[in-house]
Amino acid sequence: xxxxxxxPSRVICKSGTSVKIECRSLDxxxxxxxxxxxxxxxxxxxxxxxxxxxxxxxxxxxxxxxFLINHASLxxxxxxxxxxxxxxxxxYICSATNPSSSTDTQYFGPGTxxxxx
Amino acid sequence: xxxxxxxxGPVTLSEEAFLTINCTYTATGYPSLFWYVQYPxxxxxxxxxxxxxxxxxxxxxxxxxxxxxxxSFHLEKGSVQVSDSAVYFCALRGGTSYGKLTFGQGTxxxxxx
Numbered sequence: 001x002x003x004x005x006x007x008p009s010r011v012i013c014k015s016g017t018s019v020k021i022e023c024r025s026l027d028x029x030x031x032x033x034x035x036x037x038x039x040x041x042x043x044x045x046x047x048x049x050x051x052x053x054x055x056x057x058x059x060x061x062x063x064x065x066x067f068l069i070n071h072a073s074l075x076x077x078x079x080x081x082x083x084x085x086x087x088x089x090x091x092y093i094c095s096a097t098n099p100s101s102s103t104d105t106q107y108f109g110p111g112t113x114x115x116x117x
Numbered sequence: 118x119x120x121x122x123x124x125x126g127p128v129t130l131s132e133e134a135f136l137t138i139n140c141t142y143t144a145t146g147y148p149s150l151f152w153y154v155q156y157p158x159x160x161x162x163x164x165x166x167x168x169x170x171x172x173x174x175x176x177x178x179x180x181x182x183x184x185x186x187x188x189s190f191h192l193e194k195g196s197v198q199v200s201d202s203a204v205y206f207c208a209l210r211g212g213t214s215y216g217k218l219t220f221g222q223g224t225x226x227x228x229x230x
Contacts, residue, residue: 034217034218042222043221043223044161044206044218046217093160105163106218107160108153110160111160
């Protein structure tokens with residue numbers, strides 16, 4: 001079964017509003033989670049690395065004030081798209097690594113489809 | 118920087134056909150290489166991986182060999198099934214960037230009965 005969940009699976013919002021996306025590790029504690037963005041017919045692009053209890057590390061070109069990441073617990077990271085605009089419409093995917101596992105496999109959530117009108 | 122290039126899709130095959138999806142990479146250091154699969158409506162799942170040159174990853178009949186000399190990690194399967202229809206992503210994790218994955222653009226595979 002799924003070990004990483006995302007909520008909501010899809011969201012439609014008006015331009016200028018903020019949207020929060022949740023990423024949960026279901027049966028392990030994840031000190032590190034990753035947020036990706038996927039454009040149509042494009043690869044996944046890493047946006048930021050979310051670290052529990054500390055500030056997220058953003059990739060070059062990603063606006064940290066626009067994409068707020070909070071990793072307040074070992075099983076939950078949130079991505080808030082602030083003042084969303086149509087160009088923010090995309091598929092957002094999170095992943096998490098189980099530090100207790102003997103492998104460093106990343107487990108991916110099913111993604112959240114954001115549409116900004 | 119690191120990059121991954123996959124063959125353009127979509128790929129359409131008949132059941133039991135042979136599958137090859139090409140993947141080449143550019144990276145510094147000694148990356149680990151991965152193939153992920155995304156079935157309709159689901160998240161990405163690790164299909165197979167290889168961590169050093171000449172390693173062969175295999176799972177569910179799929180194979181890929183880490184070729185350092187050609188910087189390639191092509192995915193192959195001898196006989197595909199309808200249930201293999203999915204999007205396949207080649208990815209690398211650089212030797213100097215723990216946990217960060219760099220993905221190819223994905224290849225849509227459709228297998229017909």
